Amino acid sequence: MNNLLEKLESVLGMSDSGSLNGLDYEFNPIPSDVEVVQVAFKDREELPIYLTQSESQMICICYLWDDTEVIPDKRAEMLEVMLDMNIPMPLSSFGRIGSRYTIFGALSLDSSAESIARELTVLSDNALDAIEAMSEYLN
Amino acid sequence: MEFFKKLITAIRGGGRELGEAVLDSQGIRIYEQEIEDAKEAIKKAESDLTGVMAKDMQAGREIERLEKEIAGYEAKALGALDQGDESLAGEVAEKIAELEVELETQKAAKHQFAAHVESVKEMIKQTHAKIREHEREISMVKTTDNVHKAAKSINQHIDGGSSKMVAAKESLERIKHRQQDESDRMAASDALNAELSGESLENKLKAAGIGEKSDRKRQVLERLKAKQQDSAN
Numbered sequence: 001m002n003n004l005l006e007k008l009e010s011v012l013g014m015s016d017s018g019s020l021n022g023l024d025y026e027f028n029p030i031p032s033d034v035e036v037v038q039v040a041f042k043d044r045e046e047l048p049i050y051l052t053q054s055e056s057q058m059i060c061i062c063y064l065w066d067d068t069e070v071i072p073d074k075r076a077e078m079l080e081v082m083l084d085m086n087i088p089m090p091l092s093s094f095g096r097i098g099s100r101y102t103i104f105g106a107l108s109l110d111s112s113a114e115s116i117a118r119e120l121t122v123l124s125d126n127a128l129d130a131i132e133a134m135s136e137y138l139n
Numbered sequence: 140m141e142f143f144k145k146l147i148t149a150i151r152g153g154g155r156e157l158g159e160a161v162l163d164s165q166g167i168r169i170y171e172q173e174i175e176d177a178k179e180a181i182k183k184a185e186s187d188l189t190g191v192m193a194k195d196m197q198a199g200r201e202i203e204r205l206e207k208e209i210a211g212y213e214a215k216a217l218g219a220l221d222q223g224d225e226s227l228a229g230e231v232a233e234k235i236a237e238l239e240v241e242l243e244t245q246k247a248a249k250h251q252f253a254a255h256v257e258s259v260k261e262m263i264k265q266t267h268a269k270i271r272e273h274e275r276e277i278s279m280v281k282t283t284d285n286v287h288k289a290a291k292s293i294n295q296h297i298d299g300g301s302s303k304m305v306a307a308k309e310s311l312e313r314i315k316h317r318q319q320d321e322s323d324r325m326a327a328s329d330a331l332n333a334e335l336s337g338e339s340l341e342n343k344l345k346a347a348g349i350g351e352k353s354d355r356k357r358q359v360l361e362r363l364k365a366k367q368q369d370s371a372n
Binding site: 030031032033034036038043044046047050052053054055056057059061063064065066069097098100128131132135138139 | 278281282284285286287288289290291292293294296297305306307308309310311313314317318321
């Protein structure tokens with residue numbers, strides 16, 4: 001099994017200008033028991049994407065907001081909208097880890113560099129759109 | 140189904156090492172061993188299956204041979220009867236009776252082989268389904284554990300300050316602001332380009348005697364005409 005950094009190197013090797021589908025980026029491994037790599041897109045540094053891989057899949061996660069940011073009266077409606085949006089949203093789904101809402105995409109371990117690149121850029125675009133669309137439910 | 144519920148309970152319980160909690164309760168090693176055993180069982184069953192299918196085919200050929208042989212003897216018995224040789228026909232009939240017993244035995248055996256083949260195939264199918272189910276469950280547990288560990292590291296990383304977690308709306312505002320800056324810069328650069336190319340156009344017009352120069356000429360002429368008018372008055 002190739003490690004994540006090797007895979008990302010191949011994604012980097014694919015793009016000659018250090019940009020993925022028009023977005024400049026950089027990636028850094030972060031210390032962890034399991035492999036985790038942070039991918040930050042230029043001008044979108046507030047919303048980095050974290051990649052990790054288990055035995056069966058590679059997961060790309062972007063943290064969106066914390067439960068404390070949700071307007072309590074609108075919480076149920078927000079959750080319903082997130083469920084409704086899960087299917088139409090390209091390549092990504094909403095999720096939650098602890099108290100933090102996320103948007104994530106899962107990839108097969110043998111995904112090509114092109115698929116990884118597309119996943120990362122679509123996920124980043126989805127994250128921005130999602131926050132914008134859901135901001136009425138947030139403080 | 141049962142497994143999903145357990146995983147949900149563990150996740151809803153939160154706090155502890157999620158994956159590990161489920162790993163412990165499910166005995167992941169036992170699961171993995173079960174999968175290994177099942178794979179072995181399938182390998183053995185598949186090799187058994189080949190053997191039984193071969194026997195089934197052999198029995199089939201034997202049945203065909205016996206049926207032909209019986210038909211041959213029947214023709215011979217009929218021939219003996221035609222010749223009125225009852226005793227010879229009786230001997231042939233005895234031979235036919237022996238062959239028929241053997242045929243029945245082969246048919247019974249073939250039936251058993253066929254049934255065995257079906258049951259082994261069914262067993263292989265069920266074992267495959269069991270392996271698939273266990274592998275999916277283990278994958279869910281390991282993914283849960285992996286994501287939990289990754290999240291812990293990410294949280295430490297964020298709280299460590301190297302990429303402070305900002306409220307989502309604020310993040311969005313900042314990003315949009317930067318994007319706006321960028322698009323303003325591009326608009327300004329476009330405007331500048333337009334102005335520069337506009338200037339050059341102005342120059343071309345001037346060179347062609349159109350615009351400023353010809354206008355000035357007209358203005359001068361008008362001014363002079365006005366002066367002439369004034370002095371005439």
